[in-house]
Amino acid sequence: MKSPAWPAGSVSVQPGPENLIRKARNPFWLAPMAGITDLCFRQLMDQLGAGVLISELVSAKGLLHGSEKTHRMIRMHPQRGTLVGIQLFGESAEDLIEAGHVVARAGADFIDINLGCPVKKVVKKGCGAALMRDPVYLESYLTRIRKGVPLPLTVKMRTGWSDQELTIHECVQAAEQAGCEWVAVHGRTRAQGYEGKADWNLIREVRRRARIPIIGNGDLRDPMRAHLRLEETGVDAVMIGRGALRNPWIFRECTGGQGEGPLGRFHLLAGYHQLLREQSDARQTLILLRKMAVWLAYGFTGAAGFRGGIFKLPTASAVLDHAGEFFQSVAHLPPPRFEETEAFMMGGHG
Ligand SMILES: Cc1cc2nc3c(=O)[nH]c(=O)nc-3n(C[C@H](O)[C@H](O)[C@H](O)COP(=O)(O)O)c2cc1C
Numbered sequence: 001m002k003s004p005a006w007p008a009g010s011v012s013v014q015p016g017p018e019n020l021i022r023k024a025r026n027p028f029w030l031a032p033m034a035g036i037t038d039l040c041f042r043q044l045m046d047q048l049g050a051g052v053l054i055s056e057l058v059s060a061k062g063l064l065h066g067s068e069k070t071h072r073m074i075r076m077h078p079q080r081g082t083l084v085g086i087q088l089f090g091e092s093a094e095d096l097i098e099a100g101h102v103v104a105r106a107g108a109d110f111i112d113i114n115l116g117c118p119v120k121k122v123v124k125k126g127c128g129a130a131l132m133r134d135p136v137y138l139e140s141y142l143t144r145i146r147k148g149v150p151l152p153l154t155v156k157m158r159t160g161w162s163d164q165e166l167t168i169h170e171c172v173q174a175a176e177q178a179g180c181e182w183v184a185v186h187g188r189t190r191a192q193g194y195e196g197k198a199d200w201n202l203i204r205e206v207r208r209r210a211r212i213p214i215i216g217n218g219d220l221r222d223p224m225r226a227h228l229r230l231e232e233t234g235v236d237a238v239m240i241g242r243g244a245l246r247n248p249w250i251f252r253e254c255t256g257g258q259g260e261g262p263l264g265r266f267h268l269l270a271g272y273h274q275l276l277r278e279q280s281d282a283r284q285t286l287i288l289l290r291k292m293a294v295w296l297a298y299g300f301t302g303a304a305g306f307r308g309g310i311f312k313l314p315t316a317s318a319v320l321d322h323a324g325e326f327f328q329s330v331a332h333l334p335p336p337r338f339e340e341t342e343a344f345m346m347g348g349h350g
Helices: 039-047 060-064 068-073 093-106 128-133 135-148 168-178 200-209 223-233 242-246 250-254 262-279 282-297 303-310 316-329
Strands: 028-030 052-059 083-089 110-115 153-157 183-186 214-217 237-240
Touching: 028 250, 039 052, 039 262, 052 060, 052 068, 060 068, 060 083, 060 093, 083 093, 093 110, 093 135, 110 128, 110 135, 128 135, 135 153, 135 168, 153 168, 168 183, 168 200, 183 200, 200 214, 200 223, 214 223, 223 237, 223 250, 237 242, 242 250, 242 282, 262 282, 262 316, 282 303, 282 316, 303 316
Parallel strands: 028 052, 028 237, 052 083, 083 110, 110 153, 153 183, 183 214, 214 237
Antiparallel strands: none
């Protein structure tokens, strides 16, 4: 499936391969990241033009047990410009189906199932990447969920458990048979964690064989590389994770817009602070603002000192002042490059 139109927003689609993806704003999507792609971050990335937005992974059990923290994760932001999906994980298909109804009531456009999480606590329970070890079971698991949830179903996976267990083609087939809308592939095995390079040759081969949309993911850190991968592999869209932390304008740049210099980084941080204040308590606002400030400063001269200072500051307004001074001091510098080989945030849930 190639060359879908990319109309702006929005929702209310009939499940079935090749329908949902047509509602995406463009083929440059935000990857799910635990502790990061929450309500405010998704809203910000929507404003900056990401093609599709996906939440961090959310525990189905947490939703069913009424955990307030978990329920906060599935809230939808106002004035959505494109599709928003909630990523779930859980042991039993029944839990996922029940959680899927909760997610539908929250207003999400689709449900994504995490088949890529390499974290021990998750795979020990047979969730995340462990589900890729048994494609036959995976097909029945996804089929049950697909039939039980009231929203379109998508999946995100790795290339397999290890180099000896590259089950990606079988798992994509399982997702196809189950009626999933698309498969997003992070081009590493579970054993690799975040080491080495994402295998885009394998992603190209997955695209060639698959009969449903394939979304490629891994190590896309600038717009040029994102376009190149999209074109040379023929995937239907690409997902960008860490690249968007260091350069939140990456989606806008991918679709022909401009990035911003150091002062733009400060203004972005201030805008993010506004969103946080509306949605989070003071403690959470401080934690998230500090994290964002550190990513935006990364790679500039003096960033290490800035980072050291920021974690001692007790309030969000002190963080903003400190960030204002820092970005002013580097205002004459171009944004640092984020090299493909550079180690950055080498852990996560997918
Ligand atoms: C901090 C962090 C948290 C992550 N959390 C999730 C997650 O909750 N669900 C998921 O499917 N992938 C998760 N991932 C994986 C990313 O979605 C993506 O597959 C991976 O980072 C490779 O893409 P990138 O090189 O563009 O970052 C996470 C990655 C990071 C760095």
